[in-house]
Amino acid sequence: MRTSRERPAGGGVGESGGSRQWARADATRRALLDAAQKVFDDRGYADAGIAEIVETSGISVGSLYHHYGGKAGLYLALWEELSDEQDAQAASAVSAARKAGEDDPIALFIEGARAYLEVCWERRSAARLFHGGEGPPGFSLMRRTRARQWIGQNNRLLRGADGDRETQVLSMVLTTVIGEAGREVALAPDAAAAHEIIEEVCRILIRLAR
Incomplete structure (x- = not known):
């Protein structure tokens, strides 16, 4: 499971572009975690749905699974x-x-x-x-x-x-x-x-x- 603490190795050509890419990834992870927190608050873990988390975050379901592997990964990351x-x-x-x-x-x-x-x-x-x-x-x-x-x-x-x-x-x-x-x-x-x-x-x- 990836978490928001992951960072690339520093240095090298293209670091500025890499930094922007990782900044976007950080923003994606933050949006997913904030949305998951809200949905878990409203519904509890058992009744929370991936679809609602995706809708609340504005992030694709593919990105959710890429970064956290699913609902359990989001909960454990929080x-x-x-x-x-x-x-x-x-x-x-x-x-x-x-x-x-x-x-x-x-x-x-x-x-x-x-x-x-x-x-x-x-x-x-x-x-x-x-x-x-x-x-x-x-x-x-x-x-x-x-x-x-x-x-x-x-x-x-x-x-x-x-x-x-x-x-x-x-x-x-x-x-x-x-x-x-x-x-x-x-x-x-x-x-x-x-x-x-x-x-x-x-x-x-x-x-x-x-």
Whole structure:
């Protein structure tokens, strides 16, 4: 499955023309993803149709299959896009806190959690979709695999040794709380309510982690 992150090798004769070609391809992929998001929002994954996605995007059905292979590919590309943005924002927040002099593992963890939850609100339409439990075959396994990776990252952030069972369990509990909180943030009626939930979740995480 191709995704919007693909890029050609740089350099060489004709790079300007190649850049224009890839810019058009990027625009095509973006239009397809935005249309798929809208149709999935309106109908859910199971009832969403390729024809409606094509009509909404204004892109040919051939291009849809070329770039994403079908409805499942679009859904998974949207999920990967959201997950990557959540990971990137959390990592950036932790890095910024470290640069500012913070070295307490729990404080760093909270900064990452807050950033993750902020993305859940900023990208609430996508977050609601993926918390809904629908998806193509194999999606549940992909989510569980990503969750295990996330728990491992949090375990390392909290400085848990491989054999430190207590920290491993703590990472699992805290990660589960954040994941469930993300759904509530995405369902919040407005920005004020979303940020109130985020701050309350962060306070609860601190209590649990201490």
